[in-house]
Amino acid sequence: MPPLLDRPARPVSASAPRLWVPKHVVVTRSATDHPHTAEILRRVEAAGVIDVQLLRGDRITSPRGESEREAYARAKATLAVVVAPPSQLVPQPIPPSADWRLDLARGCPAHCQYCYLAGSLGGPPITRVYANLDEVLAPVARLSGTGSVTTGDAARGGEGTTFELSCYTDPLGIEHLTGSLAAAIEQVGTGRHGDGASLRLTTKFDAVEPLLTLPHGRRTRIRLSLNAAEVERFEGGTASMPRRVDALRRLALAGYPVGLTIAPVMPVPDWQQSYGALLDEVAAALAGVADLDLTAEVITHRFTPASKEVLTGWYPRTRLEMDEDARTPKRSKFGGVKYVYPRETMAELRSWFDQQLPERLPAARLLYWT
Structure with a gap:
């Protein structure tokens, strides 16, 4: 592996983060009754x-x-302030990421051509933020000490009972409009919901400044979604990779446990060099950070028939590869199907990351590969 100093880092702009501003905001009648609105x-x-x-x-x-x-x-330009219905207030297990899922919102302002939410959230892609924040966070105290991912696990038990905040949204992408993420971080960090829980979230945005001085108590792990430069073209409306890497460093310097969500991994041309350069950039950015707590999660690209239909409607000119004939179908226990890379490709990708991640970024603990 070439020395880090031989690899020039991609420059980070000194400009302020680009913040999403919706063109339309609607507030439901029930939401007006909540102080957070x-x-x-x-x-x-x-x-x-x-x-x-x-x-x-x-x-x-x-x-x-x-x-x-x-x-x-028009839907992507709309923010709706709503009340989370009872069904959304029942936390669900979310392996392999965390013990439980909590939703501060549903929907995302980004324009990712492989969007994970396509096909899983019904209706137009309006970003819905929940006004009844106290009810959303209430299960943290009740469920602490339960779960099957980190709770009681020998390797990850130090995280306590974990709650994933970014299953159906990117909470940092809308934080400047909601304040919900800061409220959750502060409440858990100061022990309002007990001492046995921690939060997790993944983001493609870099507006971390308001989070840096919060009393997080090292109870929130913020992961930056990172990828090869060739994949960045599929992630419209997000922060650039260099800005995300810089945000990762700033969070780590502020004492947050941090992580890499390398996703979705794609075997683009010269992918080994591209992902190697990414890992080297992260290593250089985190060099010298005291008490660094760093994890990594590696997720390969996959799609379902439903998500492909939605995505090709949203992005009819996309060059994202979604060819069923070039993939391997994988069925869930409920009969659903998703298309993943062939066994040989998956084995090659995994072998490379298993070798290169600890070599280029020895501080990172690989939590899972999928």
């Missing part, structure tokens, strides 16, 4: 949003357009 509306106004509608009921009308693409664009 006032904070969201204050932030929305500060962001310069003019079109804010207070609805008479709780039904959100699907945006219309002359084409599916136009309807998609």
Whole structure:
């Protein structure tokens, strides 16, 4: 492996993070009864949003357009403040990431052409943020000490009972409009929900400044979603890879446990060199960080028939490879199917990461590969 100093780092812009500003904000009638809504509306106004509608009921009308693409664009430009229904307040197990899943919101402002949410969230891709934040976070105290991923696990038991916040959203991408993530970090970090829990989230954004001085108590692990430079073109509306790596360093210097979510891994041309350069950039950025707590999760690209149908409607000109004939179908215990890379490709990818991750980034603990 070439020395780190022989690899010039990609420059990081000194400009402020690019923040998503929705064109439309709607607030359901039930959401207006919650104190957190006032904070969201204050932030929305500060962001310069003019079109804010207070609805008479709780039904959100699907945006219309002359084409599916136009309807998609309007939905992606809309933020809805809603009340999480009872079904969303029941935490679900979320292996292999964490013991339980908690949802601060559903939907994401990014335009990733492989979007994980496509096909799994029904309806238009409006970002829905939950006003009843206290109810969303209430299960943390009740469920601490339970779970099958980190709770009681020899390798990861030090994390306590873990709660994943980024299954259905990127909470940092909307944090400047909601304040929900900071509230969750502070509540768990100061022990409001007990001392046996920790939070986890993955992000493709870099606006971490408001989080750096929070009393996090090292009870929130923030992972940056990182990838080869060739994959970045599929991630519209997100922070650049160098800015994400820089955000990772800033979080680590602020004492946060941090992580890499290397996903979705794709065997792009010269992928070994590209992913090697990425790992070297991370190693250089984290060099000298005291008390570094670093993990890694490696997730290969996959898609389902439903997600492919949705994504090709949203991004009809995408060059993302989603060819069933070039993939291997993998069926779940419930009968669903997803298409993964062939066995030989998966073995080659895994062998490379198993060797290169500890060599180039020895501080990182690989949590899982999938």
